Amino acid sequence: MAIKDISNVADRGVIFTFDDDISVYLIKGDNNWYLCDTHLGPGSMEYIKSYMAQQLKQQPVIVFNSHSDWDHIWGNCAFPGRIIIGHDLCPERMKDIGQYELKAQSSFQQGMIKLVPPNLTFSESLTFAEDALKFIYAPGHTIDSAICFDYRDSVLFVGDLVEFPIPYLDCGDLDLYLKTLNIIKEFPARVKVSAHSGIVDNALIECNIAYITDIIGGVCVDPEFYRECPDVHNFNINNRLFAMYESAVRQQLGANFDYGRFRSNFGDFKKMKYAQLQQALEDYLVRLAGHLL
Numbered sequence: 598m599a600i601k602d603i604s605n606v607a608d609r610g611v612i613f614t615f616d617d618d619i620s621v622y623l624i625k626g627d628n629n630w631y632l633c634d635t636h637l638g639p640g641s642m643e644y645i646k647s648y649m650a651q652q653l654k655q656q657p658v659i660v661f662n663s664h665s666d667w668d669h670i671w672g673n674c675a676f677p678g679r680i681i682i683g684h685d686l687c688p689e690r691m692k693d694i695g696q697y698e699l700k701a702q703s704s705f706q707q708g709m710i711k712l713v714p715p716n717l718t719f720s721e722s723l724t725f726a727e728d729a730l731k732f733i734y735a736p737g738h739t740i741d742s743a744i745c746f747d748y749r750d751s752v753l754f755v756g757d758l759v760e761f762p763i764p765y766l767d768c769g770d771l772d773l774y775l776k777t778l779n780i781i782k783e784f785p786a787r788v789k790v791s792a793h794s795g796i797v798d799n800a801l802i803e804c805n806i807a808y809i810t811d812i813i814g815g816v817c818v819d820p821e822f823y824r825e826c827p828d829v830h831n832f833n834i835n836n837r838l839f840a841m842y843e844s845a846v847r848q849q850l851g852a853n854f855d856y857g858r859f860r861s862n863f864g865d866f867k868k869m870k871y872a873q874l875q876q877a878l879e880d881y882l883v884r885l886a887g888h889l890l
């Protein structure tokens with residue numbers, strides 16, 4: 598994996614985009630430097646570290662995780678002893694799904710990965726006034742999603758909350774997602790940076806809002822929304838079905854619930870047909886009720 602592009606945004610922000618089109622965002626504050634997301638492992642982070650080492654003036658780095666998905670946190674272990682910021686729910690979700698994702702997505706690993714959760718978490722927001730930065734809870738893509746606002750440069754890093762052409766839906770509460778997207782749309786930031794789609798504008802945010810509104814309404818979603826990536830739409834539909842069953846199984850098993858053990862019974866949601874997944878989930882429930890698992 599190599600860096601495809603390094604772009605300066607305003608005075609002190611730098612977007613690093615890797616070959617796979619995933620970006621991390623570095624803010625060079627006066628007191629600390631802040632790295633938003635850590636891509637796929639310490640291998641990727643070598644590029645960022647060498648960039649930082651080449652700068653004339655350097656500051657200690659603080660890491661921020663926009664959420665706990667694997668493609669945003671695997672490089673945390675490249676920064677031992679450093680502050681890693683995330684929402685309160687981020688360490689919990691990482692513990693829940695982390696090992697499963699590490700195995701399921703193993704072909705994407707960049708270097709030897711050790712899962713390292715955030716060690717400085719917040720509930721609603723966290724401000725570093727001396728560097729004019731604010732981290733804000735923004736649930737929607739996932740329940741632990743958060744954004745970073747650089748109010749000196751007027752740049753907002755939105756992680757996976759805005760994505761071209763449609764976002765991944767991995768949080769049951771889509772009304773919450775709409776609320777967050779409307780806040781992002783109205784946010785007084787000059788530039789909005791997404792982790793998968795570079796600099797985004799309000800037209801894309803409105804498209805994301807329209808797509809989610811259709812999903813909430815249960816109407817047949819216009820294929821124009823996802824023409825370029827039918828797999829993501831298929832994933833979203835299947836994932837919503839899976840989440841319903843997951844919460845039922847969680848309730849039933851309580852402390853004995855193991856996400857990895859449960860999730861590994863089902864295939865790739867991007868490719869699977871809805872009816873096939875539903876049948877597999879129903880069969881699982883029957884086996885669970887009969888104590889056959």
Ligand SMILES: [Zn+2]
Pocket residue numbers: 666668669757792793
């Ligand atoms: Zn992502």
